[in-house]
Amino acid sequence: MGFVKALHCRECGRQYPVEAANACDFCFGPLEVTYDYEAMGRVISRERIQKGPLSMWRYIDLLPVEGTEVNDLNTGFTPLVKSKRLGRYLGLNELYIKNDAVNPSYSFKDRVVSVASTKALEFGYDTLACASTGNLAGSVAAHAARAGMKAFIFVPADLEQGKMVGAAVYGPTLVAVKGNYDEVNRLCSELADTYHWAFVNINMRPYYAEGSKTLGYETAEQLGWRAPDHCIVPSASGSLFTKIYKGLHEFSKLGLIGSVKTQMHMAQAQGCAPIATAWINKLEVVKPVRPNTIAKSLAIGNPADGFYALKVIKDSEGSANIVHEDQIVEGIKMLAEMEGIFTETAGGVTISALAALARKGVIKKDDVTVVYVTGNGLKTQEAVVDLLRPLVIEPTVTAFQQALGGR
Amino acid sequence: MTSRRVKFTYSPALITDPLIYELSHKFPIVTNIRRADVRDTVGWVVLELTGDDAAIDSGLAWVRSKGVRIDLVTGDVVEG
Numbered sequence: 001m002g003f004v005k006a007l008h009c010r011e012c013g014r015q016y017p018v019e020a021a022n023a024c025d026f027c028f029g030p031l032e033v034t035y036d037y038e039a040m041g042r043v044i045s046r047e048r049i050q051k052g053p054l055s056m057w058r059y060i061d062l063l064p065v066e067g068t069e070v071n072d073l074n075t076g077f078t079p080l081v082k083s084k085r086l087g088r089y090l091g092l093n094e095l096y097i098k099n100d101a102v103n104p105s106y107s108f109k110d111r112v113v114s115v116a117s118t119k120a121l122e123f124g125y126d127t128l129a130c131a132s133t134g135n136l137a138g139s140v141a142a143h144a145a146r147a148g149m150k151a152f153i154f155v156p157a158d159l160e161q162g163k164m165v166g167a168a169v170y171g172p173t174l175v176a177v178k179g180n181y182d183e184v185n186r187l188c189s190e191l192a193d194t195y196h197w198a199f200v201n202i203n204m205r206p207y208y209a210e211g212s213k214t215l216g217y218e219t220a221e222q223l224g225w226r227a228p229d230h231c232i233v234p235s236a237s238g239s240l241f242t243k244i245y246k247g248l249h250e251f252s253k254l255g256l257i258g259s260v261k262t263q264m265h266m267a268q269a270q271g272c273a274p275i276a277t278a279w280i281n282k283l284e285v286v287k288p289v290r291p292n293t294i295a296k297s298l299a300i301g302n303p304a305d306g307f308y309a310l311k312v313i314k315d316s317e318g319s320a321n322i323v324h325e326d327q328i329v330e331g332i333k334m335l336a337e338m339e340g341i342f343t344e345t346a347g348g349v350t351i352s353a354l355a356a357l358a359r360k361g362v363i364k365k366d367d368v369t370v371v372y373v374t375g376n377g378l379k380t381q382e383a384v385v386d387l388l389r390p391l392v393i394e395p396t397v398t399a400f401q402q403a404l405g406g407r
Numbered sequence: 408m409t410s411r412r413v414k415f416t417y418s419p420a421l422i423t424d425p426l427i428y429e430l431s432h433k434f435p436i437v438t439n440i441r442r443a444d445v446r447d448t449v450g451w452v453v454l455e456l457t458g459d460d461a462a463i464d465s466g467l468a469w470v471r472s473k474g475v476r477i478d479l480v481t482g483d484v485v486e487g
Contacts, residue, residue: 011442028412028441028453028480109486131485156485181485188484202484237482285449288416288478297487302414304482346487 002066003040007031007206010308018064020123020198022205030304031206033064041254046225049256056111056214062250063115063214064207071117071147073104076214080222080370085338086351090358094368096228098219099341105142105166106376107135107297107344108240112211113200117143119207120198126150127197131188134163135297135375140200141170152197154188156181166379181291181301205304212240216247219370220257227252227260229367230318232354234346234374235266236300238275238309244372245312264318265362266309267353269293269328269345275306276320279313286310294328294383295345297375319362321353328352332377332384342377350374410457412480413467417450421474427452434458434466453480 007016011029052058056076079099087095103110128144129152137153144151151172177184192202227248233241251257268276271293278286286306291299331348354371393399431438436458443452
């Protein structure tokens, strides 16, 4: 049995029944799931969680689902790796890398889609849909395949072939929309009103977003039931950033960990940094931008949760960090060469932000710090293709030794 | 008749212009403001537009031509 009470509007507070809806009819504010924490607290314990599966669904009591039948690809409980070389290089003794690039479709999106698709099945939907330029498309298609649902994936028609293949392989209906980014946005929003489909990040958004909380839960559990001092998180819509913080605070509220004094640090790329720009300029309003970044998975110019992300930065005494485009590949290289983890461009943004925070002394050497790697580098190989400089030789020992030179 | 939920974001230079008033007079569109925040540096208005599709499209094109950014109320739905 779940502990969801209702949906409520984050702006005006109006309550709504638990159904497929994402906006308040009165003020058009976003809807969020509310829980009966008192009832939840009577049931939940560390032991109960530890007896659960080694996946994100060990936290089922804290997620907005009713039954125990969930649509799962065995997502989550991904490694929290204690850094050795990167931490030493940055002067950080307690640096941890949360490697969410090893999820079933190779990004953290499996967490949110697992919850959204489970909820869609509960609501009786037979079709899952999304608009995406990469990670979300693959995850939705994979989860639909697992559940035997139909899937419609909308992509801009000029999307690279490799990214379409990552979704097409699971057998969805792939729709290439001839239009610019705004037109694809508008079309999908209208389709969500027209068709009885579960659009994971539109009419299922309140449930979808809750999946990201599990990254906060796992972090605390894997650190030995405590919250870190710092989290460094890549941000697009701002949802992941706010939900990790929410997850840590829910654990504290339920007595599973002590008080949370985690400082939340956001990482955005220079070519799409609407939230960080607002923070740096001390604005409470996030001004939308036209994205132009190589970190495509962070390219959301009109972030739905921007305002709430700013509030988390303020409440946690955190920061917002803009990473120059030419530092993104440096971040990817740093993580790969020092820790053996190949991240996509979003991870490059995060690692470069971490390096800047360490250099500035914002993170002290013994602070427990968690940096989030949310997508796999194999998805954005074009960003680092220039690193491919093999020694090309004839098949002789002499040729090899000559090519080796002074190495 | 159809309804569309949109968000207008204004630069400081446009904040004092009565664009929503003009929009509803130049085009057969009913404008219904639901939320707004206007500061010295930027302003936004969330509103519902009701009318024929063609009228709304023309009206939004006119608003855009004035330098106002128009987005979905729900934020971008195309995700990476």
